Structure formats: C-alpha cells, structure tokens
Amino acid sequence: MRLNLHTDYALRILMYLATKSDQASVDEIAGAFRISRNHLMKVARSLVELQLIEARRGRSGGFALAVAPEAINVGFVVRKLESLESFVECFDRGSNNCPVAGACGLQGALNGALAAFLDKLDEYMLSDLLPDRNRFLRQLKAFDQAPNSPKTSPIAA
Amino acid sequence: MRLNLHTDYALRILMYLATKSDQASVDEIAGAFRISRNHLMKVARSLVELQLIEARRGRSGGFALAVAPEAINVGFVVRKLESLESFVECFDRGSNNCPVAGACGLQGALNGALAAFLDKLDEYMLSDLLPDRNRFLRQLKAFDQAPNSPKTSPIAA
DNA sequence: TTATAGATGTATCTCAAATACCACTTAATG
DNA sequence: CATTAAGTGGTATTTGAGATACATCTATAA
Numbered sequence: 001m002r003l004n005l006h007t008d009y010a011l012r013i014l015m016y017l018a019t020k021s022d023q024a025s026v027d028e029i030a031g032a033f034r035i036s037r038n039h040l041m042k043v044a045r046s047l048v049e050l051q052l053i054e055a056r057r058g059r060s061g062g063f064a065l066a067v068a069p070e071a072i073n074v075g076f077v078v079r080k081l082e083s084l085e086s087f088v089e090c091f092d093r094g095s096n097n098c099p100v101a102g103a104c105g106l107q108g109a110l111n112g113a114l115a116a117f118l119d120k121l122d123e124y125m126l127s128d129l130l131p132d133r134n135r136f137l138r139q140l141k142a143f144d145q146a147p148n149s150p151k152t153s154p155i156a157a
Numbered sequence: 158m159r160l161n162l163h164t165d166y167a168l169r170i171l172m173y174l175a176t177k178s179d180q181a182s183v184d185e186i187a188g189a190f191r192i193s194r195n196h197l198m199k200v201a202r203s204l205v206e207l208q209l210i211e212a213r214r215g216r217s218g219g220f221a222l223a224v225a226p227e228a229i230n231v232g233f234v235v236r237k238l239e240s241l242e243s244f245v246e247c248f249d250r251g252s253n254n255c256p257v258a259g260a261c262g263l264q265g266a267l268n269g270a271l272a273a274f275l276d277k278l279d280e281y282m283l284s285d286l287l288p289d290r291n292r293f294l295r296q297l298k299a300f301d302q303a304p305n306s307p308k309t310s311p312i313a314a
Numbered sequence: 315t316t317a318t319a320g321a322t323g324t325a326t327c328t329c330a331a332a333t334a335c336c337a338c339t340t341a342a343t344g
Numbered sequence: 345c346a347t348t349a350a351g352t353g354g355t356a357t358t359t360g361a362g363a364t365a366c367a368t369c370t371a372t373a374a
Contacts, residue, residue: 001240002158004158005362008246012255026322033256038362039361039362041324045323056322057368057370058371060320060370084158099296103292103293109278109285110278113277117271120266120269124262129266130262136260138260139259140257143256162332182348182349184348184349194335196334198350199352202350213349214340214342215343216342216349217344315374318371318372318374321369322370323366323368323369324365324366326365326366328362329363331359331360332357333357335357336355336356337353340349341348342348342349343345343346343347343348343349344345344346
C-alpha cells in the first residue's frame with residue numbers, strides 16, 4: 001500500500017507554487033526537488049486538467065496556481081489522482097473475479113477505512129500544509145546549493 | 158494507492174478457514190478462489206509467522222486458524238502485512254530525500270489519514286467480515302462448479 | 315519581421331518490483 | 345512405502361515509474 005509518486009509530486013508542485021506565489025517552470029520545480037523533469041511534466045498535466053494550475057506555453061511561460069491555496073483541498077487532490085476503484089480487486093466491478101463478493105464484509109470494511117482516510121485529508125487545505133513558507137523556501141535553497149546539486153539554480157533568483 | 162494482493166489473499170485465507178472452521182490445504186483454498194497456489198503458499202507462511210494460523214505438514218496436513226475469528230483484528234493483519242513505512246517517500250527515514258521535510262505539513266496530514274484508515278479497520282474482527290457463512294460457502298461452491306473451474310473440486314467434499 | 319531561445323507537451327523505451335509460475339525438497343500418515 | 349501436503353528457491357511475466365528523445369508553441373531580441 002503506497003501513495004502513487006504521481007500524487008506525491010502533484011502535491012509538491014502545488015506546495016511549491018503556493019510558496020512562490022508566482023509562476024514557475026517544470027525545470028525549476030524538478031530541479032528544486034531533484035526529481036525527473038519529464039515525469040513531473042506528466043503530473044503537471046494532470047493538475048492542469050483538474051484546473052488547479054494553469055499553463056502558459058512558450059518563452060517566459062510556466063505553471064501557476066489557478067486557485068488560491070486556501071481553496072485547494074488536499075482530499076480533493078488525492079481523490080482525483082489516486083485511482084481508488086482498484087484499491088483492492090473487488091472494488092472494480094469490471095475486473096472483479098472474487099467469488100464471495102457480496103457474502104464477504106471485507107469490501108465494506110475497506111471502503112469505510114478508505115472513506116475515513118479521505119475524510120481526514122479533507123480537513124486540510126493546501127495552505128495548511130505550509131505553516132512556514134520562509135522555512136520551506138530556505139530549505140529548498142539550501143538543498144539546491146548542497147553537493148550533487150543540479151547545474152541549474154533557478155531558485156536563487 | 159492499492160492494497161497489496163498479498164494482504165488481500167491473507168484475508169481471504171483467514172475468511173476461508175474461519176468459514177470452514179476446520180483445516181484446509183493451500184491447494185483447496187487456491188482452487189476455491191482460482192488464484193496462484195504458490196503465491197498463496199507464501200502468503201500462508203506470513204500468517205503462520207504471525208501465529209494467526211497453524212500449519213500441519215504431511216499427509217492429512219493443512220492450515221487451520223490458531224485463534225478464534227472473534228479474536229483476529231483486521232487492522233492488526235493489515236498493519237503487519239503492509240509495509241507502511243514506505244507509504245510515501247518521506248515516511249521512510251532511510252530513503253527520504255525530500256528537501257522540505259519538516260517544513261511541509263504533508264507528512265503529518267498523511268500520517269493522520271493513515272491512522273484514521275487503520276483505526277477504522279481496528280473496529281472489525283475477522284468474524285465481522287463473515288455475516289453469512291452459509292452464503293459464503295454457497296458462492297464458493299457455485300464458483301467451483303462454474304465453467305473454467307479448476308480440475309480439483311475439494312469444496313464439494 | 316523573422317530567427318531563436320525557452321518553455322510546454324507527447325510518444326516511446328527501459329528498468330524494477332509485484333505477482334505468478336515451476337520444479338523440487340521435506341515431512342507425516344494411512 | 346506410497347501418497348499427500350507443507351515448504352523453498354529460482355525464474356518468468358506483468359505493470360507502472362521513470363528516462364529519453366523529440367515535437368510544438370510563443371515571447372523576445374536582432
């Protein structure tokens with residue numbers, strides 16, 4: 001049981017953009033966290049489709065929050081990005097091949113537990129994840145200047 | 158985000174043994190659900206190590222519950238079988254490479270949500286998952302006799 | 315006005331981990 | 345002692361994360 005990296009990265013993008021309160025390119029964000037630029041781009045696409053961020057193409061383009069951090073719900077993001085229909089085989093009507101479906105309380109128990117999980121996340125807005133934005137930026141900057149740092153250093157700007 | 162098949166299978170073994178309230182071989186259980194015998198054996202091993210079931214080798218051997226269904230907690234099983242330290246990168250002190258650890262509230266939020274998930278499962282005992290054991294057995298039997306059924310039919314016995 | 319740099323966007327390949335399968339060994343009992 | 349079942353190690357397969365490469369768009373500088 002693992003949160004998809006896709007969702008993890010999505011939340012990092014949102015936190016980064018919220019902290020910067022300005023647009024940023026995928027290269028910048030990928031460099032800041034030292035993660036795959038191309039994978040991050042795919043994640044950013046998902047966020048665009050969810051209308052949580054906006055993309056501007058071309059030179060001086062980038063991504064920016066489309067909604068205020070106070071209005072972005074963490075549970076919403078996780079619900080949208082995690083394909084919870086396949087949390088366990090019997091959740092997926094299509095591929096379910098479990099012979100005891102209906103006679104087994106596991107489905108209901110897991111469903112309730114998953115609901116509790118999401119309900120808890122619903123209590124958080126993006127802004128709640130960033131209690132100290134200065135510290136957030138400071139740590140990213142320190143990381144950028146640490147050994148093994150990527151060639152680009154757009155954070156310093 | 159998916160529950161490992163390993164955990165799913167573990168719960169199926171437990172439910173099967175509880176319903177039968179007798180010992181059963183891995184072949185029997187694998188046949189009943191039409192899932193991999195060898196994989197299921199590995200899962201059964203995990204349950205033996207957790208002392209939830211007992212193994213008897215040799216002819217007329219098999220697996221049987223080591224604890225009453227009313228005393229096996231679903232949350233306990235899931236906690237033991239799912240490696241939740243790697244639920245998200247920053248949970249694992251060893252491999253965590255996130256530069257904003259400490260300045261980011263995501264870790265706390267996810268931790269709380271995961272706790273809510275497990276707490277919910279703690280409300281269920283194995284016996285709660287089996288409200289109608291006759292129906293459970295009936296469906297398994299029907300599945301066994303359906304087309305594409307495996308050659309062995311130990312359920313009929 | 316046009317070339318170019320800097321950005322988003324997309325198609326495809328590689329690799330690792332989870333899962334499934336296979337062959338074999340060991341143990342117990344009828 | 346033959347049979348049935350647990351137990352083990354190794355190998356194939358599948359799936360999704362991540363990497364690579366390339367295509368497309370647009371502001372800006374010459």
